Amino acid sequence: KNIQSRGGVGKPSARAAASKTQDRMVIPAVRADFSSCAYSDSIFQPVTLDKTVVAGGTVTLNCTVEDSNNSSLQWSNTAQQTLFFGEKKALRDNRILLVKSTPNELTISISNVTLADEGEYTCSIFTLPVRTAKAIVTVLGVPQKPRITGFNKPIKDGENARLICTSSGSKPPAIIRWYKGPKEIPEEPPNNVTEDASGKTFTVTSQVKFKVYKDDNGMIISCSVDHKSVQPLDKTSELRIEVLYKPSVEIRPSNDIPTEGSRFSLECIGNGNPEPYGYSWSKLNGELSRDAEVNVNRLVFTSLNHSDSGTYECTARNEVGV
Numbered sequence: 001k002n003i004q005s006r007g008g009v010g011k012p013s014a015r016a017a018a019s020k021t022q023d024r025m026v027i028p029a030v031r032a033d034f035s036s037c038a039y040s041d042s043i044f045q046p047v048t049l050d051k052t053v054v055a056g057g058t059v060t061l062n063c064t065v066e067d068s069n070n071s072s073l074q075w076s077n078t079a080q081q082t083l084f085f086g087e088k089k090a091l092r093d094n095r096i097l098l099v100k101s102t103p104n105e106l107t108i109s110i111s112n113v114t115l116a117d118e119g120e121y122t123c124s125i126f127t128l129p130v131r132t133a134k135a136i137v138t139v140l141g142v143p144q145k146p147r148i149t150g151f152n153k154p155i156k157d158g159e160n161a162r163l164i165c166t167s168s169g170s171k172p173p174a175i176i177r178w179y180k181g182p183k184e185i186p187e188e189p190p191n192n193v194t195e196d197a198s199g200k201t202f203t204v205t206s207q208v209k210f211k212v213y214k215d216d217n218g219m220i221i222s223c224s225v226d227h228k229s230v231q232p233l234d235k236t237s238e239l240r241i242e243v244l245y246k247p248s249v250e251i252r253p254s255n256d257i258p259t260e261g262s263r264f265s266l267e268c269i270g271n272g273n274p275e276p277y278g279y280s281w282s283k284l285n286g287e288l289s290r291d292a293e294v295n296v297n298r299l300v301f302t303s304l305n306h307s308d309s310g311t312y313e314c315t316a317r318n319e320v321g322v
Contacts, residue, residue: 041131043067046123048135054229055139055171058111063123063133065104071126073106078119084108115139115171115200140229141171141201146237148223150207154273156320157214157245165223167235168196168203174227176206181219185210214245217273247272247316264304268297270316278317283310 043066053059063073072086082090087101099107110117118139124132146167155161165176173193178185185208192205206223218240225235247270254265270276279297281288289308293300297316301308315322 044069044125044127045131046073046125046133048121048123048133050136050138052138052140053113055113055115055142057113058109059113059117059137060099060107060109061121061123061135061137062107063105063135065125068103068125069127070103072103073101074124074126075106075108076122076124078117078121080122113137113139115141115198139171140227141169142229143167143170143174143204143225143227143235145235146176146223146225148221148237148239151239151241154242154244155212157212157243159212160209161212161221161241162207162209163221163223163239165206165208165237166203167225169201170204170225170227170229171201173202174204174225176204177224177226178206178208179222179224180210180216212241212243214243214273216241217243217245242273244273244320246321247276247318249314249316251312251314258304260304260306262304263300263302265298265300266312266314268299268314268316270297270318272316272318272320274318274320276316276318280315280317282313282315284313286310 046063046065048061048063051059051061061075063075065073074085075083077083077091083093083096084090084098084101084106086106087098089096089098095111097109097111099109101107106123118137121135121137122132123135124130144167146165148163148165150163151161163178165178167174167176173191176187176191178187187206187208189207194203194205195201196203204225208221220238220240222236222238224233226232227235249271250269252267252269254267255262258264266281268279268281270279276297279294281292281294281299288299289301289305291302291305292308293302297314299312299314
């Protein structure tokens with residue numbers, strides 16, 4: 001409040017002046033929002049993917065970037081040799097082709113891939129600073145068709161068979177599986193792995209041991225390579241085993257109801273490996289009639305009589321036994 005003196009200019013009172021010097025102005029806090037100005041260089045970072053390819057196949061390498069910043073993408077091989085700079089080919093290799101080139105993408109392919117092509121490939125974009133992305137190419141070595149050894153002659157009934165299966169050239173090492181007919185059988189001991197002379201692939205050896213019986217004669221034993229570079233059972237070798245066993249016999253009469261005075265015969269059917277080469281006939285608790293004739297595997301009665309009644313036995317023989 002101003003107090004005006006007579007005949008003079010109004011001046012503030014001392015109390016009023018003191019009050020003025022103590023006034024304050026409160027300004028509300030202001031929160032700065034810089035979100036619209038936020039900056040990230042991730043849009044300039046190239047992106048790639050690791051690849052796995054079978055030796056002899058084709059691998060495609062793709063590199064993309066959200067914003068190229070007016071620069072070109074480049075692919076380099078494991079030796080840091082430039083393959084493509086944008087759409088311009090830099091390395092003379094007919095296997096390497098340009099698939100697609102745009103400001104935001106560079107895709108190339110390498111055909112007829114070898115194990116030497118395995119390694120780390122680099123995609124670069126020459127901004128400031130230079131940004132890179134790595135793609136690891138893994139090359140699978142295709143295993144060779146397996147080879148079965150250890151079987152060079154027939155095996156006798158009840159004996160053990162030991163077979164060996166070998167396959168080279170796989171990377172990573174293959175797994176060998178054994179089958180007896182359609183049924184898988186366990187190996188013994190586990191697969192043995194050795195490095196090939198190239199230092200890049202492996203040879204795998206597997207053994208299997210099992211007892212054979214006469215019912216196994218002619219059975220197919222197979223050895224199959226399990227590897228992610230091939231389809232299941234695509235690489236398989238088979239071996240047909242031969243089992244030697246003594247004959248078993250079956251007697252078949254020429255007539256189910258033999259009559260006295262008629263011609264009658266008994267046939268002895270022998271089953272063995274090798275084929276039976278000798279047959280013998282006998283009558284239990286008696287002797288063969290003088291009129292009975294042995295003809296290889298047949299016992300022939302030209303004219304039956306009452307005394308021929310009885311039980312007859314046939315024995316077959318081969319190289320294994322009777």
